[in-house]
Amino acid sequence: MTDQSIDTRDSDVARNQWWDVWDQFKTHKGAVMGAGFFIFIVLAVYVGPYIWSIDPTYIDVRARNQGPTWAHPFGTDQLGRDMLARMMAGGQTSISVGLTAMALALFLGTLVGVLAGYFKRIDGLLMRLTDLFLALPLLPLLLVMVMLFRQPLSSSFGPETGIFILIVTAIGITSWMPTARIVRGDVLALKEREFVLAARSIGTRPGRMILRHVLPNVMSPIMVSATLGIATAIITESALSFLGLGFPPDFPTWGRLLFDATDFMQQHPERVMWPGLAISLTVLSVNYMGDGLRDALDPRIRGL
Amino acid sequence: MLTYTFRRLLTAIPTLILISLIIFLLLDLAPGDPTASLPLTIPPEVREQIRQSLGMGEPVHIRYLLWLKQMIWSEPLFYLSESIGWIDAPDEARLISWQTRAPVLDTVFERLPQTLMVVGLAYVVGVLIALPIGIISAYKQYSVFDQAGTFVSMIGFSIPPFFSGVLMIILFTVMMPKDSFWWFPSIYDTTLVIDSWEAFGKQVRQMVLPVMVLALQTTAQISRFMRASMLDNLNQDYVRTARAKGMTESVVVLKHVLRNSMIPVVTVIALGIPAIFGGAIITEQIFKVNGIGQLLIVSIQGSDVPMVQTLTFIFAVLIVFFNLIADILYGILDPRIRYD
Numbered sequence: 001m002t003d004q005s006i007d008t009r010d011s012d013v014a015r016n017q018w019w020d021v022w023d024q025f026k027t028h029k030g031a032v033m034g035a036g037f038f039i040f041i042v043l044a045v046y047v048g049p050y051i052w053s054i055d056p057t058y059i060d061v062r063a064r065n066q067g068p069t070w071a072h073p074f075g076t077d078q079l080g081r082d083m084l085a086r087m088m089a090g091g092q093t094s095i096s097v098g099l100t101a102m103a104l105a106l107f108l109g110t111l112v113g114v115l116a117g118y119f120k121r122i123d124g125l126l127m128r129l130t131d132l133f134l135a136l137p138l139l140p141l142l143l144v145m146v147m148l149f150r151q152p153l154s155s156s157f158g159p160e161t162g163i164f165i166l167i168v169t170a171i172g173i174t175s176w177m178p179t180a181r182i183v184r185g186d187v188l189a190l191k192e193r194e195f196v197l198a199a200r201s202i203g204t205r206p207g208r209m210i211l212r213h214v215l216p217n218v219m220s221p222i223m224v225s226a227t228l229g230i231a232t233a234i235i236t237e238s239a240l241s242f243l244g245l246g247f248p249p250d251f252p253t254w255g256r257l258l259f260d261a262t263d264f265m266q267q268h269p270e271r272v273m274w275p276g277l278a279i280s281l282t283v284l285s286v287n288y289m290g291d292g293l294r295d296a297l298d299p300r301i302r303g304l
Numbered sequence: 305m306l307t308y309t310f311r312r313l314l315t316a317i318p319t320l321i322l323i324s325l326i327i328f329l330l331l332d333l334a335p336g337d338p339t340a341s342l343p344l345t346i347p348p349e350v351r352e353q354i355r356q357s358l359g360m361g362e363p364v365h366i367r368y369l370l371w372l373k374q375m376i377w378s379e380p381l382f383y384l385s386e387s388i389g390w391i392d393a394p395d396e397a398r399l400i401s402w403q404t405r406a407p408v409l410d411t412v413f414e415r416l417p418q419t420l421m422v423v424g425l426a427y428v429v430g431v432l433i434a435l436p437i438g439i440i441s442a443y444k445q446y447s448v449f450d451q452a453g454t455f456v457s458m459i460g461f462s463i464p465p466f467f468s469g470v471l472m473i474i475l476f477t478v479m480m481p482k483d484s485f486w487w488f489p490s491i492y493d494t495t496l497v498i499d500s501w502e503a504f505g506k507q508v509r510q511m512v513l514p515v516m517v518l519a520l521q522t523t524a525q526i527s528r529f530m531r532a533s534m535l536d537n538l539n540q541d542y543v544r545t546a547r548a549k550g551m552t553e554s555v556v557v558l559k560h561v562l563r564n565s566m567i568p569v570v571t572v573i574a575l576g577i578p579a580i581f582g583g584a585i586i587t588e589q590i591f592k593v594n595g596i597g598q599l600l601i602v603s604i605q606g607s608d609v610p611m612v613q614t615l616t617f618i619f620a621v622l623i624v625f626f627n628l629i630a631d632i633l634y635g636i637l638d639p640r641i642r643y644d
Contacts, residue, residue, distance in 0.1 A: 137619030139582040147604050148333050235464045242466040269474045276467035284462035
């Protein structure tokens, strides 16, 4: 796709617009590096355990508190568990929570945004609801929600799935508001366009109109807020785990590993670095990716 | 403007009441029992009496209304009568914490100075660093300074406070030799009484790390806003006119452009204040500052429902209040904005 350069684009009718987006995305060096690193992290935490097959919960008391060696590249913790394996297991949870919570927040935000923008009657009500959610103190409420529903959910779904559902839902329903506002603004502008009028004049029903004409055109702000949503969700989950209100102790996430490592900060400062760096670099790469995506999806910049 | 302010104040009240209802109902589901921490030798009927005396026997809506009345009427009246003296204190029971059996608001007011000192100072420091960075990186767009500023603020966005805090502790407490000037304590000592210059120096030193962590976050956000706002204004016609009239570059940038660019930034600064209180929950936990954030965590862990309700409500009041301030400031500072 690289040899179809910008000069030949006008004559190339069959060319998909996503190739243009990709061409623009490639020019943003930070974004390409961010995307590369994010893919690397995702592969490392999901495929890595098949290659590095040490059980993250295997306790080897004789090998505890070791520094980096060939047997344990990231060292071992106070119970002799392999840090590399624990980092992979923790990353799986952190990234799964990030992706799922982002998907939930995007779904809610897009739903509210499209409904508010498209149907004038419920616009006022939905936007007041959004304002109300924006005025809620989110971190305290998240903590309260985790405290309240931890017990009932872990008893009905098992400790791991229960907490996973709880944290994903809690993050999802407290972070949909920015997406809803952006989508509503775009839908309001789209509604005045001629192609929507044309579609309506041939009798398109609202449901089909939204799915076929409105949603594809608000994809770019949704995709940008998706990348930013992953970053916020990962940070929020780690913050909850760090405060001791996230996943249970024997179930590692990056935030939990960081929290556990702070007790041994004096003796083994490197153990804090791995999860901290993993969280920060993942969030940084996702943010750069979002930056590049925003430029690439903006047709005013892309045309240049 | 006055009518608008008044109208905004009026709409803030139902918002707050609705938020307080949400908070109350959410916490009402809490499994916590106020008598759970009492000795097991207390017979069940006495236990029931204690529960009744704490108001647990009433239905939800009665308890909500009572709590609301306490929060917005009798508690402020109590403090008013204590400070002025010539109003009788209301003869109602105070809002009592389940954990400490002390009035909730007394505990909150005990904790508030620590939070305000650390968080408030951090915010001021963050803003003071952010503004020049934003101005210079906009004026020298795409220069090395601008690139570095963008990178640093990207890092500030990406490193969560619980990692930057721990990193600071490792750098300045664990790895630094203890007699070095750059060694800073990682634990905030609240019992320190400032009665000499030495104690003052100690206080400053123990505030350095938490303030740095919080200020990094603030700087990252505000400097980006400042840069964007300056860039918007630098290309305007009035800037060219000012230069054409022969004004010096410093007058053009610092008087004409800066004043206009400050309008959105000031509102962003106002909007950020409640958010920094939220971020302080984590920072206080790391540096063991016993402020309101730490109080909230302890109360949540001990399912101290009245305390959590009150603290969450205070956070909500802060958010609504500063939203209001930001809106009004925007209207006052920018003559083009007319709400009426």
